[in-house]
Amino acid sequence: GAVVSQHPSRVICKSGTSVKIECRSLDFQATTMFWYRQFPKQSLMLMATSNEGSKATYEQGVEKDKFLINHASLTLSTLTVTSAHPEDSSFYICSTQAAPPTDGTQYFGPGTRLTVL
């Protein structure tokens, strides 16, 4: 399968600060990347779909001004959690998808554990 990296793997920050998480597609050009959030012992919750060169599409209930997504190249998407608060603490996972036509397969990064103090 495709190789996807995320950086950092773990981050601890103070309340009110912003945190940027990078997602890189290492072995193919990903026209579409997805950002998920996962709470302990729960399934993945899709936050947004990131398309290269255009604005991200956010799922209902996800604040786009709080979770800024940038997909500036075919191999890199970033998620910035702005003015983070303890309730933003979670496991954030990105995934990549090849250019269409696609069967929908997504390849996932290893995740980023965010802890907001």
Place this chain on the structure above:
Amino acid sequence: AQSVTQLGSHVSVSEGALVLLRCNYSSSVPPYLFWYVQYPNQGLQLLLKYTSAATLVKGINGFEAEFKKSETSFHLTKPSAHMSDAAEYFCAVSDPLKAAGNKLTFGGGTRVLVKP
């Protein structure tokens, strides 16, 4: 709208025993179907997928799944469990009629515990 139901949030099996994880879907058209595995504090790894070819799909680590349209199911099996199979397993579907930005809809997950 599509949905996925995984019966049983937890499954406990003995080492060497059959592993059976159930997945049922709801979709207006036969979807693409996926099984992913997640080890603690890691991302998801693709185990196998069904994309309208053979209904019996073989994946990595000795897992296989069979697509049964009449039962709207895609159950995952492994004949003999190994300790390393202890993980969380997710069933997911996507819409074959969509092209770019084809989202996955995930089930709630099933945690597998393997007893020695």
